[in-house]
Amino acid sequence: DIQMTQSPSSLSASVGDRVTITCRASQSISSYLNWYQQKPGKAPKLLIYAASSLQSGVPSRFSGSGSGTDFTLTISSLQPEDFATYYCQQSYSTPRTFGQGTRLEIK
Amino acid sequence: QLQLQESGPGLVKPSETLSLTCTVSGGSISSSSYYWGWIRQPPGKGLEWIGSIYYSGSTYYNPSLKSRVTISVDTSKNQFSLKLSSVTAADTAVYYCARHNEVTVVTAGAFDYWGQGTLVTVSS
Numbered sequence: 001d002i003q004m005t006q007s008p009s010s011l012s013a014s015v016g017d018r019v020t021i022t023c024r025a026s027q028s029i030s031s032y033l034n035w036y037q038q039k040p041g042k043a044p045k046l047l048i049y050a051a052s053s054l055q056s057g058v059p060s061r062f063s064g065s066g067s068g069t070d071f072t073l074t075i076s077s078l079q080p081e082d083f084a085t086y087y088c089q090q091s092y093s094t095p096r097t098f099g100q101g102t103r104l105e106i107k
Numbered sequence: 108q109l110q111l112q113e114s115g116p117g118l119v120k121p122s123e124t125l126s127l128t129c130t131v132s133g134g135s136i137s138s139s140s141y142y143w144g145w146i147r148q149p150p151g152k153g154l155e156w157i158g159s160i161y162y163s164g165s166t167y168y169n170p171s172l173k174s175r176v177t178i179s180v181d182t183s184k185n186q187f188s189l190k191l192s193s194v195t196a197a198d199t200a201v202y203y204c205a206r207h208n209e210v211t212v213v214t215a216g217a218f219d220y221w222g223q224g225t226l227v228t229v230s231s
Contacts, residue, residue, distance in 0.1 A: 091217070098154040098155070
C-alpha cells in the first residue's frame with residue numbers, strides 16, 4: 001500500500017494567514033493526488049484534484065501543487081469557514097489511501 | 108444536482124453482516140466514466156477506502172477488507188450496496204458512499220460527490 005503522510009498533524013493559525021499543508025507519498029504517485037476538507041459531522045468535500053486543479057465552486061484562495069512524492073495545499077488568506085480538517089488522498093494505485101489528516105484550528 | 112444517501116441499520120451485532128445501501132438521485136448510476144465507492148471513518152479517526160464498483164458490476168476492493176466485503180449495484184433502482192461480514196467493534200464507523208471519476212491524469216479519480224454518512228455501531 002502507498003502510505004500518505006501529512007504534516008503537520010495540527011496547525012493553529014489566524015484569519016488572514018497564509019497556510020501550507022504538506023502531503024508526502026511513500027512512492028511516486030505522479031499527479032494522482034486529491035485534497036479534501038472535512039468539517040465536524042460532515043462528509044469530506046473535494047477541494048483540489050490531480051494535484052493542482054481547483055474543483056468547481058471552491059474559492060480561489062485554495063491551491064495545490066506538487067508531483068511525484070511531495071505535494072502541498074495552500075490557503076492564501078484564511079477565512080473563518082476554512083477551519084476544518086484536511087486530507088490528501090492518492091489514486092495512483094489500489095488501495096486508495098488517505099493521509100491521516102491535518103486539523104486546522106483558530107489561534 | 109447529484110445526491111447520494113446512505114441507508115441501513117445503525118446497530119449491528121458482532122459476527123453478523125453489516126448491510127448498507129446508497130441511493131443515487133439527480134443522475135444515473137449507469138453514467139460512463141464514474142465509479143461508486145464506499146469509504147469509512149471510525150469515530151475521531153481518518154478515512155479508509157473500502158471498495159468501488161462500476162455500473163457494469165466490475166468491482167475492486169481494499170485488500171485489507173476484501174475477504175469480508177461485497178459491493179453490488181442495482182441499476183434499475185439507481186442504488187449500490189455494501190455488505191461487510193463477520194463484523195467486530197473495529198468496524199464501528201461512519202460509512203460514506205461517494206462517486207469517483209475513472210482514474211485519468213486529468214481527474215485523478217477524485218471522490219467528487221459524497222453522501223452525508225451513516226454511523227454504524229457494532230455492539231451486542
